[in-house]
Amino acid sequence: MAAMxxxxxxxxxxxxxxxxxxxxLTVNAPPRAGLSVELxxxxxxxxxxxxxxxEGEVSYAVHMTVLEEDLPAPK
Structure with missing residues (x-):
């Protein structure tokens, strides 16, 4: 994983x-080296x-977490 x-x-x-x-939406630099960039x-x-x-091609992967407690109540 390369630094941004x-x-x-x-x-x-x-x-x-x-x-x-x-x-x-904001993309935040890590507070110190070795930590992940936050979304x-x-x-x-x-x-x-x-x-x-x-092989010289750069890509970005977003890993998003949604907690069950943040979901709306079931109907």
């Missing part, structure tokens, strides 16, 4: 906001973003 530059994080945030239609919506961390580089 601040420019890369900003560009990724613009892309994800557009793709997911969420202006409240947040309106300040609440909902997942992580990982960068992969294979």
């Amino acid at each position: 530059s601040s420019s890369e994080i900003s560009r990724l945030q613009v892309c994800l906001r557009r793709l997911l239609g969420s202006p409240g 947040a919506v309106n300040g609440e961390v909902v997942g992580t973003v990982h960068r992969d580089e294979d």
